[in-house]
Amino acid sequence: MRHLPRLRGAVSASLCCSSPSHIRTTAAVAAVATTSSSTTAQSLQRRTLSTSVTDVGAVEVQTPPQGLKPPSQKWQVAVRPDQITDPAYVPAQDGLELEEDGGLDGWWENPANYGVGKEWVGFGPAEKVTDPAILEVATYRALVEALLLSQNWSDPVAREAVLSSGWGPMVLTTTAAKTKFHNRPKSTLLCVDREEMVAALQKHALPATERETQLESEEQVETAFAAEQEVEVNGEAETAVTTEQQAGVTEEAEAALAAEKTAEVKEEDDLTEGVIPAEQAQALVKELGHEWKQANLRNPVLKFFAAKRIQKLTGHKIPDGKLVAITTAGSLVKELVKPPKAKKLAEEIENKEIFQSLPNVKVFPRRVTPIDKEKMVGRWKVIREELERRGLPVIGTANIDNAIEKKWVTGAK
Amino acid sequence: MAVKALQAVSQGRNGVGAFILQCKRIDLHYCDWAGSSKGMNGFIKSLFPKFAAAHPQIEFTVSPRPAKHPVAIGHYINGRSKPICVRNMEPYEILKKLELLRDASGEKLKKVTKPVRSVNESVRGIWSPYHGNGMPL
Structure with missing residues (x-):
């Protein structure tokens, strides 16, 4: 007969999952990651270009899904039967007659418990942009941004200025880049002067007051989040009487936090990722001309950044195999601007x-x-x-x- | 006595002067949805244009036949037709089938025992037991 080996000890803590400790665990892991990878962060960021605005020294900290409401852990001690004063009280004879209080009944089905965390947020827009003019302008914008950032990546001001600029300003104000494109059409893409670029972009970037208010709101959100964590830690240790009030407070704080985060995300989207109107795009296409399409595009980092940015702007994901074959800006545009595939052979x-x-x-x-x-x-x-x-x-x-x-x-x- | 020419109706001898292809029309049917038509759809897009350009004497029609297997049907000048089902075939396999339809005569398939047939009379004439010296037994 075969004997199965017995488990020698309890299951390790890392395998167990409990909802209130989830947030703290991820935060701890993120903290460890921060300390271990902070030394190599600088070199990594130089090599890999990211399209999101981050500080040079900072490492992305894992945050819990926004607006997630974990099931409440409150519990009550029932009054002893001999101390009940209510004359209408009838003791239950069976387990089925007992009233149920709390629990996970209906928690999963309630969408309000998930907040924004449940909503899937893709890297690019869910629907692909099909208008040829918009695609062409988006390609130009992505190329210009890639060109500027590949040369000025270590400069946080320049990086932020580029990534936070909208459609019109980005394309129109980089006249220096355009001049380079036009003057040397068949050469490799060249970078413009950094100071010139920053000055041009800062004119069209967010006004200083708005930027300050945005930063302040971010700080407030972070403070609220830290306070919420403390509340949760205390809430576990204290008795059942205080937990109810604190849970109510936490829920309110979470709701406010979720609302703030949603508004912030929306603002950010409106600021950077709004699609340009077709008429404006057509006017820009006319202004840009076609000479820039002859520019060589052989630098793989530049090309990859442009492809990533195009995906963010238009929703078109260029496969790696095709990205390798793309050698000019024109071929990149051609790859994106394609007539829709015919559904029938006769068509x-x-x-x-x-x-x-x-x-x-x-x-x-x-x-x-x-x-x-x-x-x-x-x-x-x-x-x-x-x-x-x-x-x-x-x-x-x-x-x-x-x-x-x-x-x-x-x-x- | 005036010499008179023998009156005879001329016989068609295809290939002696001009050669007339027996296949006059080929119909190609496909389905847009079915997987068995995948090869046929690819053939129509890739190899068929060249084949059709090389055979201007054949009329080609391409039409969908939804929810059916792909078929190539050859129509011949003797009034017969020859359908071939080309389901799940690759484009080059379908090209072979089209060449078969093109080369076919349209006749029913028969077992060929004598590989050479001729409408020409034998120069030696038809053998007769009543002519010649005979063979004394």
Whole structure:
């Protein structure tokens, strides 16, 4: 007989999961990650370009999903039966008669408990931009940003100025980059003067007062979050009487926090990722011209950054295999601006005009029916007239059944 | 006595002068949805244009036939037709089938026992037991 080995000890704490400790655990892990990776952060950020605005020294800290409400851990001690004064009290005879208080009933089904954390937020827009003018402008913007950032990545002011600039200012104010594109069309992309670029961008970036208010609101949110964590830690240790009040306070704080975060995210989206109107994009395309499309695009870091930025702006993800083959700015635009794929073969043949020069090939967009064949030889008119003259149905069998002999032969009922 | 020419109706001998291809039309049917038509759809886009350009004497029609397997049907000048189902075939396999349809005569398939047939009379004439010296037994 085979003996199974027994478990020698309890399951390790890391395997257990409890809702209130979840946030603290992730924060602790993030703290460890911060200390271990802070030395290499500088070098890593130089090599990998990110499209999100972060400080040079800071490492991304893992935060809990916004607005997540963990199930409350409150519990009450029932009053002893001999101390109950209510005359209407009838003791339960069965477990089913007991009233249920708290628990996870309906917690998962309530969407309000998840907040924004439940909503899926993709890297780029969910729907791809299909307008050719917008795509072209987006490509130009991505290229200019990639060009500027690859040379000025270590400068936080320049980086923030580039990433927080909108559609119009980014494209229009980088006249220096445009000049470089135009003057040396077939050369590798060159960088513009840093000071010139920052000065141009800062004119169109957020006004100083707005930026300050944004920073202040971020600080407030962080402080609120820290306070919330403290409340939770205390709440576990204290008795049941105080937990109810604190839970109420925490819930309010969470709701306020979620609302603030949502508003902040929305503002950020409006600021950087709003899609430019098609008319404005067409005007910009005319202004930009076509010479910049001849610029070489062989630097893989630059190309990757541009592709990542394009995905963020337009929702188009360029596969790696195609990204390797892209060598000019024009080919990048061509990769993005494509007519929608035909759903039917006949449509595709018509679009590509494959048999345009062949007189012996005839392509039909739908099934060729027997009636179509009769029409092709000019017999259908005669057939219809004769059928109508005899009082027979022109199409279909009307109410005329099959021959009775068929039933006799097949034996069908 | 005036010499008179023998009156005879001319016989068609395809290939002696001009060669007339027996296949006059080929219909290609496909389905947009079904997986068995994948090869046929690819063939129509890739290899078929060249094949059609190389055979201007054949009329080609391409039409969908939804929810059916892809078929290539050859129509011949003797009035017969020859359908071939090309389901799940690769484009090059379908090209082979089209070449088969092009080269076919349209006749029913028969077992060929004598590989050479001719409408020409034998120069030696038809053998007769009543002519010649005979063989004394």
